[in-house]
Amino acid sequence: MQRSYVTIEGKSRGYYLLVTLLGLGSVLLLVGFIVSYLKGQQVWGVSNIIPWGQLIIFYIYFIGLSAGAIIISSLSYVLKWDFYKPITRLAVFMGILLMLGAMFFVFVDLGRPEKFWRLFAYYFLNNMTSMFVINSIFYVVYMTLMVFYLWLIFENKKRWAAIVGTLDVIWAISVHMGTGAIFGLIGNREIFFSPIKPFEFLAAALTSGTSLIILTTLGTFKFTGRNIHKDLILSLGNLLSWLIYVLLVLVFVDKMTHFYFPGRDPVLYLFAGNYWWLFWLFQIGMGILIPLCLLIHPRTKRTMKGVSFASLSVMIGVFGERAALVLPGTAYPQHFFPGFIEGMWGKPEIFPITVWESLLCLGIVSYIALLFVLGLKFLEILPAREGEDMAALEGSNPLLKASG
Amino acid sequence: MAEPDHCFICYFAIGLLQVVNALVSEELKMSLRVVAIAIEVIILMAMIYCFFLGLKLTLSDLGLQPRYDRFLKLVLTTLGIFILTFFIAHLILFYPGIIP
Numbered sequence: 001m002q003r004s005y006v007t008i009e010g011k012s013r014g015y016y017l018l019v020t021l022l023g024l025g026s027v028l029l030l031v032g033f034i035v036s037y038l039k040g041q042q043v044w045g046v047s048n049i050i051p052w053g054q055l056i057i058f059y060i061y062f063i064g065l066s067a068g069a070i071i072i073s074s075l076s077y078v079l080k081w082d083f084y085k086p087i088t089r090l091a092v093f094m095g096i097l098l099m100l101g102a103m104f105f106v107f108v109d110l111g112r113p114e115k116f117w118r119l120f121a122y123y124f125l126n127n128m129t130s131m132f133v134i135n136s137i138f139y140v141v142y143m144t145l146m147v148f149y150l151w152l153i154f155e156n157k158k159r160w161a162a163i164v165g166t167l168d169v170i171w172a173i174s175v176h177m178g179t180g181a182i183f184g185l186i187g188n189r190e191i192f193f194s195p196i197k198p199f200e201f202l203a204a205a206l207t208s209g210t211s212l213i214i215l216t217t218l219g220t221f222k223f224t225g226r227n228i229h230k231d232l233i234l235s236l237g238n239l240l241s242w243l244i245y246v247l248l249v250l251v252f253v254d255k256m257t258h259f260y261f262p263g264r265d266p267v268l269y270l271f272a273g274n275y276w277w278l279f280w281l282f283q284i285g286m287g288i289l290i291p292l293c294l295l296i297h298p299r300t301k302r303t304m305k306g307v308s309f310a311s312l313s314v315m316i317g318v319f320g321e322r323a324a325l326v327l328p329g330t331a332y333p334q335h336f337f338p339g340f341i342e343g344m345w346g347k348p349e350i351f352p353i354t355v356w357e358s359l360l361c362l363g364i365v366s367y368i369a370l371l372f373v374l375g376l377k378f379l380e381i382l383p384a385r386e387g388e389d390m391a392a393l394e395g396s397n398p399l400l401k402a403s404g
Numbered sequence: 405m406a407e408p409d410h411c412f413i414c415y416f417a418i419g420l421l422q423v424v425n426a427l428v429s430e431e432l433k434m435s436l437r438v439v440a441i442a443i444e445v446i447i448l449m450a451m452i453y454c455f456f457l458g459l460k461l462t463l464s465d466l467g468l469q470p471r472y473d474r475f476l477k478l479v480l481t482t483l484g485i486f487i488l489t490f491f492i493a494h495l496i497l498f499y500p501g502i503i504p
Binding site: 026029030033034037038113114151154367370371374375378379 | 468472474475478479482485486489490492493494496497
């Protein structure tokens with residue numbers, strides 16, 4: 001059966017309230033940006049010792065969510081599992097928005113964003129041994145592919161959508177592994193340095209992306225009065241549990257490899273230093289153990305509540321994982337000339353959480369959420385409710401909008 | 405190295421600026437700078453508007469249906485607001501004084 005998709009009416013009080021709140025949140029981005037630009041990066045928590053802060057944590061988190069969402073979207077168009085079709089448009093749309101958000105984070109983090117074009121000045125004639133240059137090419141092509149993929153889905157060009165979708169999924173994998181390689185190939189930062197890092201990034205992207213799709217599907221379907229197919233959510237929950245196993249193995253191998261060598265001080269710092277709680281409570285506790293318990297327990301794995309709690313836990317845990325990489329990884333001093341010059345003053349640093357950096361992050365998250373909510377109103381993303389199919393087929397006419 | 409030759413008009417202009425500088429108060433100088441920044445922001449935003457309109461028309465020419473127009477307009481409007489904020493911040497920080 002041809003599935004139809006509709007826009008939501010978006011005239012309820014709750015909808016307007018949500019748009020207003022997110023709009024106000026987006027204003028924070030403008031205010032935060034002006035203050036940061038005029039005063040300089042001193043208003044953030046970053047320093048010579050910890051050069052990457054909240055914005056970079058959000059940046060890698062959003063890239064992961066985007067890649068995860070796109071890979072999940074491939075289940076229907078690329079692998080032809082029609083069972084997942086109701087969430088495909090949602091997943092691709094979110095993939096685009098999250099990537100846009102990630103670019104906002106890195107753009108603002110530059111400090112002087114007007115200089116961003118220099119990365120693209122010579123494009124592939126740049127220094128192609130730099131992971132930043134390679135990733136800039138990945139990101140531009142990835143954004144273009146995603147927009148094209150969504151357009152093909154909207155236009156119901158299935159054959160082309162399958163081809164472009166396949167390409168997009170391969171590219172999404174490259175994008176996130178490339179982002180992992182930015183960290184994994186920094187030899188002088190022992191907590192980052194690992195050949196497994198790109199794969200670990202990919203596994204974390206898949207777990208957080210799947211969790212986000214589960215939570216967004218539940219949220220949007222519930223608030224727009226659509227039937228939530230329990231089997232679909234439980235199936236995604238089952239997929240999530242396998243992805244968490246993969247992530248667990250990769251994290252274990254990565255940390256044990258670092259732990260094996262005599263120069264294990266950095267990983268000991270990660271386990272028991274200033275940021276032990278980021279690693280143990282968030283990355284391991286909320287990112288792996290709690291969701292695994294919920295998803296393998298015979299009672300909770302069969303309930304939507306159990307799966308949604310597990311997804312929420314993964315979302316928070318993977319964010320903690322990103323923070324547990326960036327903050328301890330940069331806080332631990334580098335050994336420039338061991339015994340003579342030991343990093344910046346030779347001691348680990350603490351990253352302060354500052355108001356303006358936090359407001360900037362909140363502003364960008366609000367802006368992306370605002371675009372998502374407005375997208376539901378102006379684009380045919382959600383599947384039609386039962387009995388709405390005919391209205392939805394007419395929904396391609398902008399004058400005939402089905403109610404949502 | 406030889407001194408560059410200045411014509412009479414150059415000397416006259418420099419002298420005139422020095423006279424104006426002595427006469428004009430700091431507040432007026434600041435106000436002039438604000439006006440100049442506002443004019444430059446308007447010109448830059450007009451250019452950005454033309455660029456975005458061109459982008460929208462190009463997409464229409466390439467076959468993008470009118471049903472996507474509202475969302476596209478919305479995204480471009482919000483991006484325009486961010487660009488406007490950037491121009492204001494950038495010019496406040498780097499715009500030179502009108503009168504030396």
